[in-house]
Amino acid sequence: MNIKYFDHVAANPMIPEVLDSMMPYFKEEFGNPLSVYDLGMNARIAIETAREKVAALINADPSEIIFTSSGAESNNFALRGVALAHQNEGKHAIVSKMEHHSILNSARVLEKMGFVVTYLPVDKYGMVDPGTVRKSINDETKIISVIHASSETGTIEPVKEIAAVAHEKGIVFHTDGVATVGNIPVDVKELDVDLMSMAAHQFYGPKGAGALYLKRGKRINPLIYGGIQEGGRRAGTENVPAIVGMGKAAEIAAERLTARMEHVKKLRDKLIVGLKNIPNLHLTGHPDKRLPGHASMVVEFIEGEGMLLLLSSKGIYAASGSACTSKALKASPVLLSMGVPSSVAHGSIVFSFGEDNSEEDVDLLIEEFPKIIEKLRAMSPFSGKGWEGIGEGGKCTAKN
Numbered sequence: 001m002n003i004k005y006f007d008h009v010a011a012n013p014m015i016p017e018v019l020d021s022m023m024p025y026f027k028e029e030f031g032n033p034l035s036v037y038d039l040g041m042n043a044r045i046a047i048e049t050a051r052e053k054v055a056a057l058i059n060a061d062p063s064e065i066i067f068t069s070s071g072a073e074s075n076n077f078a079l080r081g082v083a084l085a086h087q088n089e090g091k092h093a094i095v096s097k098m099e100h101h102s103i104l105n106s107a108r109v110l111e112k113m114g115f116v117v118t119y120l121p122v123d124k125y126g127m128v129d130p131g132t133v134r135k136s137i138n139d140e141t142k143i144i145s146v147i148h149a150s151s152e153t154g155t156i157e158p159v160k161e162i163a164a165v166a167h168e169k170g171i172v173f174h175t176d177g178v179a180t181v182g183n184i185p186v187d188v189k190e191l192d193v194d195l196m197s198m199a200a201h202q203f204y205g206p207k208g209a210g211a212l213y214l215k216r217g218k219r220i221n222p223l224i225y226g227g228i229q230e231g232g233r234r235a236g237t238e239n240v241p242a243i244v245g246m247g248k249a250a251e252i253a254a255e256r257l258t259a260r261m262e263h264v265k266k267l268r269d270k271l272i273v274g275l276k277n278i279p280n281l282h283l284t285g286h287p288d289k290r291l292p293g294h295a296s297m298v299v300e301f302i303e304g305e306g307m308l309l310l311l312s313s314k315g316i317y318a319a320s321g322s323a324c325t326s327k328a329l330k331a332s333p334v335l336l337s338m339g340v341p342s343s344v345a346h347g348s349i350v351f352s353f354g355e356d357n358s359e360e361d362v363d364l365l366i367e368e369f370p371k372i373i374e375k376l377r378a379m380s381p382f383s384g385k386g387w388e389g390i391g392e393g394g395k396c397t398a399k400n
Helices: 016-026 038-058 071-085 101-112 130-136 159-168 240-275 304-313 323-328 333-337 359-379
Strands: 065-068 092-096 116-120 141-145 172-176 195-199 210-214 281-283 294-299 348-352 388-390 396-398
Touching (some): 016 240, 038 195, 038 240, 065 071, 071 101, 071 195, 071 210, 130 159, 159 172, 240 294, 304 359
Parallel strands (some): 092 116, 092 141, 172 195
Antiparallel strands (some): 065 210, 388 396
16 A cells, blocks of 8 residues: 555654664664763764754754653653742743643643643634733743644744743743744744753654753753753663754754745645635634644544544545544544534544655545545534534534
8 A cells, every 4th residue: 555644743754864873873882871981972972963953953052952752751841840940939830722731731730739820722723812921920920831833733823922921021931842843943042932842753853852942041850860961950871872863853954944844835735725625624723824734624524533544544644633632532622722612623634744745645635535524424423403513714603
């Protein structure tokens, strides 16, 4: 079966150069980076070289990059680490309802520890209003976290403006950049964020490799205690092959970024035009301020799981909600926060493109996807009277 992969927000295949860069550190250069002899020093040099490459991708200083195991760990580290570092000054945190589960669940952990958390509402496009952020701040607020872009809707948030609001009050600002770093231009100095999370597999690096940008001078408590690795901020023997791979992937992403963006945007736009005549199909997320290779939508009267199963039977792979939500078989909290009815949110489908996709791939999707929708709707009991759907202009309506 000829596979057509449209789920690049979940994972990307490692490009050959990345894998090649990692291979020596599995066998020949296996030393512990803390060892003082040459085998250890070689590993240490490889880590610091990778740190420089990741820093260059986001215009940071290498000393501001902390390697982690994933974007989820980076998010946990950022929110809980900063909150705990400042808990004697205030115990209020602000996050948006668009956040990944690693932020939302971290926020709930903080609540169990006596913190108060404000969950920011969003508009129908999933956008956070900086004015709402300002109104949510109080004297106890010490950390604000708003995602840079949602992997479910593709919406790019106004993080620069929100960071400015936070800094007016001397509050630390974190953004989850997992979906953006390596996929659109990201400059932490221009955005003026204090922390940013990253994950290597989002830009053709290995899974199990992430990083947290921490602006120099900002306080954070470790999540993992033990040795002196990562400046004493994240203990544990470093995963040298994965870190090297992340560095190489970051280097390549910087070189290919413009070409990648132009390529995937062209494919995304072609798909959206090709599906526009399907009845009761609605795009989700912001129409313009969105990731270039991301097309998300909801299809009324059917469920995402059914669409995914029939697509996969044809060798076409996509997503329904986030990778974390789809396994739970429940409506995406991100879509619900945008005002999408639960019945319609179950019909979520996300197509995300990569440099390996072609226009021919999109042509096949445009040909097959409407047939799948028609087949599922013919079997669906969810139609007609009482169905709560989405009316014109994205407004939720009850059909009579």
